[in-house]
Amino acid sequence: QKRIFSGIQPTSIPHVGNYFGAVKSWVDLQNDQKENIILSIVDLHSITVPQNPARLQQQIEESLICLIASGIDPNRTVLFQQSKVNGHASLSWILGCLCTIPQLEHLPQWKEKSELVKESRLGIFTYPVLQAADILLYKATHVPVGEDQVKHIELTRHLAKAFNRTYLNIFPSPQTILGKHKRIKSLRNPANKMSKSEADSKGKIDICDSAEEIVQKVKKAVTDSNSAITYDPIERPGISNLIEIMSAVTDTEPNRIVENSAGLDTVQFKSRVSEAVVEYFRPIRKRFIELREDRSYLHKVLKDGEEKAQKIADETMHEVRNAVGLNVY
Numbered sequence: 081q082k083r084i085f086s087g088i089q090p091t092s093i094p095h096v097g098n099y100f101g102a103v104k105s106w107v108d109l110q111n112d113q114k115e116n117i118i119l120s121i122v123d124l125h126s127i128t129v130p131q132n133p134a135r136l137q138q139q140i141e142e143s144l145i146c147l148i149a150s151g152i153d154p155n156r157t158v159l160f161q162q163s164k165v166n167g168h169a170s171l172s173w174i175l176g177c178l179c180t181i182p183q184l185e186h187l188p189q190w191k192e193k194s195e196l197v198k199e200s201r202l203g204i205f206t207y208p209v210l211q212a213a214d215i216l217l218y219k220a221t222h223v224p225v226g227e228d229q230v231k232h233i234e235l236t237r238h239l240a241k242a243f244n245r246t247y248l249n250i251f252p253s254p255q256t257i258l259g260k261h262k263r264i265k266s267l268r269n270p271a272n273k274m275s276k277s278e279a280d281s282k283g284k285i286d287i288c289d290s291a292e293e294i295v296q297k298v299k300k301a302v303t304d305s306n307s308a309i310t311y312d313p314i315e316r317p318g319i320s321n322l323i324e325i326m327s328a329v330t331d332t333e334p335n336r337i338v339e340n341s342a343g344l345d346t347v348q349f350k351s352r353v354s355e356a357v358v359e360y361f362r363p364i365r366k367r368f369i370e371l372r373e374d375r376s377y378l379h380k381v382l383k384d385g386e387e388k389a390q391k392i393a394d395e396t397m398h399e400v401r402n403a404v405g406l407n408v409y
């Protein structure tokens with residue numbers, strides 16, 4: 081049986097990259113295929129970098145609101161907070177005992193992040209093992225994510241295989257599902273992906289940004305000196321990224337966008353893009369504002385999700401403990 085699992089860090093409101101790279105595909109999978117989907121707000125991952133406790137609490141709620149506002153239906157999809165479910169951290173430890181240091185050292189996110197600080201913390205290093213535990217705890221068969229997570233799912237498959245070989249064959253080998261818009265770039269630095277930790281907040285559009293914020297950010301988006309609208313992600317990453325965003329919000333192929341933009345210059349095209357982005361996210365932003373007021377509903381959603389997730393996690397952990405030899409009575 082197919083089981084889909086994915087996660088999102090509550091480090092800020094999801095941006096357009098998170099939305100088109102992941103959240104939108106979760107909503108589509110939920111709606112089209114009536115799949116069994118489990119989604120986690122991965123708060124334990126977010127504390128691998130310093131967080132303000134009061135702010136983190138708020139961000140967990142805001143992430144939940146964004147997922148529901150985007151179309152995740154808590155009656156059909158299990159939606160829960162990672163740290164509330166027992167099993168993520170303990171399975172992570174057990175998998176960590178099967179994981180080698182070189183397997184983690186070569187991962188691109190570790191390389192990038194460890195270069196930025198003098199003394200890296202352990203959590204950042206072992207982060208992908210916790211991610212593997214998230215996926216395997218639910219015996220997920222499919223993981224819909226953006227391109228930056230592909231290596232982490234690969235590691236998950238290695239660790240599942242290592243566990244199955246060492247102890248008992250209990251874990252499926254999870255497949256990555258990549259969407260059409262798997263890598264939206266930063267508006268300020270189109271060589272890089274759009275990221276929650278952008279140094280310049282104008283590099284990312286959050287899905288609940290106001291119309292004015294969206295217009296300003298698109299206006300300031302870095303493009304090149306050529307004012308023609310052509311799609312060439314390698315040679316012209318800035319304008320191509322705007323075409324990609326336009327393609328996502330209008331569900332139109334990039335080439336068609338280029339055809340429809342004949343004769344426009346960059347300034348005119350940018351104003352079309354921001355208009356389309358504002359329109360696309362208008363209803364989501366509206367639901368976000370409404371839902372924010374209904375805290376008892378939000379807390380009920382988290383509590384229900386936690387119960388459903390815990391039930392599955394308990395079953396897997398029972399099998400895991402048996403397999404490893406940890407169940408004495």
Ligand code: TYM
Nearest residue numbers: 086087088089097098101102211225226262263264273274
């Ligand atoms: P996170 O919170 O950074 O991102 C959530 C999802 O958004 C995708 N994404 C993007 N897609 C396209 N363009 C972008 N610029 C862009 N930026 C982010 C990510 O690929 C991701 O799918 N480690 C994960 C969270 C996680 C997880 C898991 C995911 C923890 N455990 C288990 C899947 C399964 C992360 O940091 O995602």
